[in-house]
Amino acid sequence: MKYKRIVFKVGTSSLTNEDGSLSRSKVKVITQQLAMLHEAGHELILVSSGAVAAGFGALGFKKRPTKIADKQASAAVGQGLLLEEYTTNLLLRQIVSAQILLTQDDFVDKRRYKNAHQALSVLLSRGAIPIINENDSVVIDELKVGDNDTLSAQVAAMVQADLLVLLTDVDGLYTGNPNSDPTAKRLERIETINREIIDMAGGAGSSNGTGGMLTKIKAATIATESGVPVYICSSLKPDAMIEAANETKDGSFFVAQEKGLRTQKQWLAFYAQSQGSIWVDEGAAEALSQHGKSLLLSGIVEAEGAFSYGDIVTVFDKESGKSLGKGRVQFGASALEDMLRSQKAKGVLIHRDDWISITPEIQLLFTEF
Secondary structure, eight states: OOOOEEEEEEOGGGTBOTTSOBOHHHHHHHHHHHHHHHHTTOEEEEEEOOHHHHHTTTTTOSSOOOSHHHHHHHHHHHHHHHHHHHHHHHHTTTOOEEEEEEOTHHHHSHHHHHHHHHHHHHHHHTTOEEEEEEOTTTOSGGGSTTHHHHHHHHHHHHTTOSEEEEEESSOSOBSSOTTTOTTOOBOOEESOOOHHHHHHTOSOOOSSSSOOHHHHHHHHHHHHHTTOOEEEEESOSTTHHHHHHHTOOSSEEEOOOSSOOOHHHHIIIIIOOOOOEEEEOHHHHHHHHHHOOOEEGGGEEEEESOOOTTOEEEEEETTTOOEEEEEEOSSOHHHHHHHHHHTOOOSEEEOGGGEEEOOHHHHHHHHHO
16 A cells, blocks of 8 residues: 555535535545545545535525635534534444644644644544544634645644645646646646746636635645645546545646655744744854754854744844744843853754754745745
8 A cells, every 4th residue: 555644635616516505415425435445444634625615505695705704604604514424424334533623823832733643643543534624713814725725734744644635626737727728738746846836836726715726836845845745636536536545647746855854843844933033154054054963152143032942943144144944942032142242152052953944945835825
């Protein structure tokens, strides 16, 4: 079995009727495929959109709402209805499902991140299928474009999945818009996500969903940098999930980076919030970015911010102004200032185990999305 632990992300357009309401027949097709893969021995996580689609009709809306409050109310009603559909269908095959609602704070806060990881690990080890969505009924920021694309990548990285599958209404990344450009070709294998790939991904998705191809490239960046390959394919084929788990040939496959980030490094790279800034000299910059060394006090030129012991700071090359990465400090700002003032500063400010360099791919993730 090439891909044992798989995270599937299913978008709104893959779950809804033409009028934007939840399609029970489409949910049934998805659960049938999950059941077959589960029975074949795969460990599965489903990140599912569709709460708003499942709930807006019950509240009397004629079509999918656009106002934030209306979306939140619809999600509050629809989340239970959506889960009921999944649960009922899976129980017919004696498969237990579990609902988990996450927000960005669950990734930013290291304790909550660890707790979420542990809960998912127990569920998978017990043969359950976690069904994950963002807590759309209470979190405004999480209703923006691409929320569940990013969430699925974060989950896949967290559990060190063997594959992340993004199911959508298109069959991969094209060199142009296939609806208007007859010369557009699908890219079947992407080794590295660079500026050219990002430019190809520009454009919106369908009117029912909140995602576009650009958000899927963002998700692919997070996952592949964490060592998880990504496959973008169409959900329109009746056996799309099964084919993705076994062949990954009719979509776009993003190759995982060989040295994927460990859980601690993932948290530092993608979620940890910086509490201050440190500028270093040329020697320290080279030691950090080229040789994997710790940041010594002797290489620090100046510091800014009211950070404390154990906080995360961003480190910059003083000469070029370029961001080098982030790390956890072993001294607070006031103690560091005293030591720098003495001009006899010795020791380590950031240990290499508590440091993440910003690669070109990660830099693109923060500057282009």
